[in-house]
Amino acid sequence: MIGSARPRARVIAIDGPAASGKGTLAARIADHLGFAHLDTGSLYRAVGLIVLRNGDSATDRPAAITAARSLCPERAPAVLRDSEIRSDRVGQAASTVAAIPEVRAALLGFQREFAADPPGAAAGAVLDGRDVGTVICPDADAKLFVTASVEVRAQRRLKELQARGVNAIDSHVLADMKDRDRRDSERATAPLVKAADAFVLDTSDMTADQAFEAALGFIRSRIGPDAA
């Protein structure tokens, strides 16, 4: 019907390294704006978990590609809601499978579709990950690059693990974090880099509330105070 087309969905891209606080921030912003939220890392984690559960190694390329192609996130498979995808073992597997171009290609369409046509007829979408502003949605209305020093991020991860009752050692968590940073930043396909037009939010010395207010201020400047 002429004139009944839905207005173009607003897209907020939030990228950053592990434990930078981008996930919590993205969920809060989506909630505040009434936008849909996609944690794109959960897709790579789901692929990692499928591979491990099949008894394969995350470095087994054919196994990872088959897992990614079988995922079908639009059907919201149970693996995406499995609490095990949050474990560090699965996080490491996710960052290994994420370096495989065919894995990334298999997950690209779903992410772009989510941004263009957010579920629940939401007026917009917030996507968080590593390459949202650079590869998935280069035309996003607002792009944020959320970061914090590796030491601060390791401390946050340690607290998170301890809160879940996991016995973790300081130095191991820091080493794992550095390892993941290196893998995510040095891979050839869609490495973690700040988009040229992204607003950098260093949360090292910020509370969650301060990070939220700073992010919202930037988003308002990009999409207008009425929309945000």
Ligand code: C5P
């Ligand atoms: O964000 P999270 O730590 O859950 O992501 C797990 C892993 O998935 C990351 O270390 C990264 O390698 C990969 N990932 C990615 N691209 C995204 C989101 C996550 O490569 N857009």
